[in-house]
Amino acid sequence: MNDIALxxxxxxxxxxxxxxxxxxxTERLAAxxxxxxxxxxxxxxxxxxxRGDEVPALFKTVxxxxxxxxxxIAALHPYDLPTIEAWPVSAAAAVSDWIAAETG
Structure with missing residues (x-):
C-alpha cells in the first residue's frame, strides 16, 4: 500500500x-x-x-x-468560503503509481 491524497x-x-x-x-494536479x-x-x-443541495467531489492526487x-480548487470555487478537506489514504501500489504518472 502506498499513500495518496484525497x-x-x-x-x-x-x-x-x-x-x-x-x-x-488538465493542469495535472489530480489524476x-x-x-x-x-x-x-x-x-x-x-x-x-x-440548508442547500450540493454536489460532492473527491479529488485524487499525490x-x-x-x-x-x-x-x-479554492481559486476556482464559486463559494466565498469553500470547504476543502484533505486526507492521506492508502491505495494499492498500482493505483498510486497511476496517480503519480498522471500528475507527473
Whole structure:
C-alpha cells in the first residue's frame, strides 16, 4: 500500500464540480475526480442555520501536490468560503503509481 491524497469539496451544482474537475485534471494536479450524487447540506453560516443541495467531489492526487491542488480548487470555487478537506489514504501500489504518472 502506498499513500495518496484525497481531497473532498462540495459544489453548488454538477456543472461547477465538472468545471473545476476538468481544470485541475488538465493542469495535472489530480489524476481523477469522482463527482458524487447530490446531497442535502445543513450548516451554520453567518449566524443562521442554512440548508442547500450540493454536489460532492473527491479529488485524487499525490501527497506532494495536495496543497497546490487545494489552493487551485479554492481559486476556482464559486463559494466565498469553500470547504476543502484533505486526507492521506492508502491505495494499492498500482493505483498510486497511476496517480503519480498522471500528475507527473
Amino acid at each position: 481531497l473532498f469539496s462540495t459544489f453548488p451544482s454538477r456543472v461547477e464540480a465538472e468545471r473545476v474537475a476538468e481544470t485541475v485534471l 481523477c475526480v469522482n463527482i458524487l450524487a447530490p446531497c442535502h447540506s445543513i450548516y451554520r453560516w453567518q449566524g443562521a442555520i442554512e 501527497p506532494q501536490l495536495a496543497g497546490q491542488l487545494r489552493d487551485r
